[in-house]
Amino acid sequence: MKRAAIGLLTAILTASLAACGSSSTPATSDAPSGAGSAFPVTVDTAFGQVTVEKAPTRVVALGWSDAETALALGVQPIGASDWLAFGGEGVGPWAKGLYEKAPTILGTQELSFEAVAALQPDLILNTRSNLDQKTHETLAKIAPTIAAPKDVIPYGTTWRQQTELVSKALGKPDKGKELIAGVEKEFKDAAAFSGKTAVVGAFFGGKYGAYVPGDSRVDFMKELGFGTKKDVDSLAKGSFYVDISTEQLALLDSDLTVMFPIGGDAAVLKADPVLNGIPSAKAGHLVILEDKALSDAFSSGSTLGTSYAIKNAVPLFTAALQK
Structure with a gap:
């Protein structure tokens, strides 16, 4: 591309x-x-x-x-x-x-x-x-x-x-180190997901896709201890995102599946029988980021936005995995 x-x-x-x-x-x-x-x-x-x-x-x-x-x-x-x-x-x-x-x-x-x-x-x-x-x-x-x-x-x-x-x-530079240390501590305190895998996907214009390592959203999950899925990662070709067809939606299945409803209504994802038919969704381990502020914080990749996302997204992940 x-x-x-x-x-x-x-x-x-x-x-x-x-x-x-x-x-x-x-x-x-x-x-x-x-x-x-x-x-x-x-x-x-x-x-x-x-x-x-x-x-x-x-x-x-x-x-x-x-x-x-x-x-x-x-x-x-x-x-x-x-x-x-x-x-x-x-x-x-x-x-x-x-x-x-x-x-x-x-x-x-x-x-x-x-x-x-x-x-x-x-x-x-x-x-x-x-x-x-x-x-x-x-x-x-x-x-x-x-x-x-x-x-x-x-x-x-x-x-x-x-x-x-x-x-x-x-x-x-010293202030920069201070900011980095602060966010790293927040990640360390919240990193309770070792041994679990996560897939971060998106839905835009009627099409599905997934983010891959190198994107701030996936890197965020890795900081929390989550692993990634190799069969998703292998699709990346020097980009941060891969398209996934409806027939391939099983690729989004993981211990935790996080979905971004980009520019649309989360209700569409909630009503999609194919998405909700994957094992993680059936088990209640599907998190759809409906709150735009939280979705944007997740996407921002700044120290300020990342800190906001840690405080507000981690409780959602924990609750989903406890189901």
């Missing part, structure tokens, strides 16, 4: 809309407090090393959850892409109140480079993206651009990698 196609599929499967246009007057990024001595810093990315000469004050966050990551570090982007179509400030409820002024909302799949340049950024974050080199080269002409790390699939940057990249670029 071409990168552009992968990017488009990602946007669809997470219910994100290409968010062009803008909101209110852009805010000015908070300069990292006491970070002057941390600069210059050099960050290794998939497109080579990027040097940030001084503490950035006008940060534009384009990558998936880059804005939430910057906010968690105490920096308010002046422009950001709204990948999950939250509206408003372009971040989930777990990041509510972290902006003093709303950022200019930029596009996702249909990004306007002119709109980015008009904000006069001194740093661009694009750490979770489709890894398009031409896009990176264009952005790098506007301002130093922090791309994904090496050796990840499109949109495959983990929450740890994203936090490490962004915190280093912002001159806040």
Whole structure:
């Protein structure tokens, strides 16, 4: 699958809309407090090393959850892409109140480079993206651009990698380590599923599919101790998601099956006799994520969203497996 196609599929499967246009007057990024001595810093990315000469004050966050990551570090982007179509400030409820002024909302799949340049950024974050080199080269002409790390699939940057990249670029590596340690502790405290397997699937436009390792949703389950199904993983061809036909729905069977009703009504999944005929569903081990906030937190792959998902999804998993 071409990168552009992968990017488009990602946007669809997470219910994100290409968010062009803008909101209110852009805010000015908070300069990292006491970070002057941390600069210059050099960050290794998939497109080579990027040097940030001084503490950035006008940060534009384009990558998936880059804005939430910057906010968690105490920096308010002046422009950001709204990948999950939250509206408003372009971040989930777990990041509510972290902006003093709303950022200019930029596009996702249909990004306007002119709109980015008009904000006069001194740093661009694009750490979770489709890894398009031409896009990176264009952005790098506007301002130093922090791309994904090496050796990840499109949109495959983990929450740890994203936090490490962004915190280093912002001159806040210690704060980044603190955020990572906090989420790791939450995972450790909640990891009670060793020996169990889980499949994370989605339903969009009348079609089923499953996420595979390298996607934040599957990685989330692995952090909780779940294993994955090899017969699902083997279908992956350098992507984060595989299509599954109705005739193949048995592939979704596992100790726990988690389903995302993307852009639709969960009632459709509840009424599907084929899905509800797989063993995990019959045993009550099927969890359909009906709550959009929880589904989005699961998909966000940011430290803030991941923490929200741990607190709210784990009880659902525990209850299902106890049936």
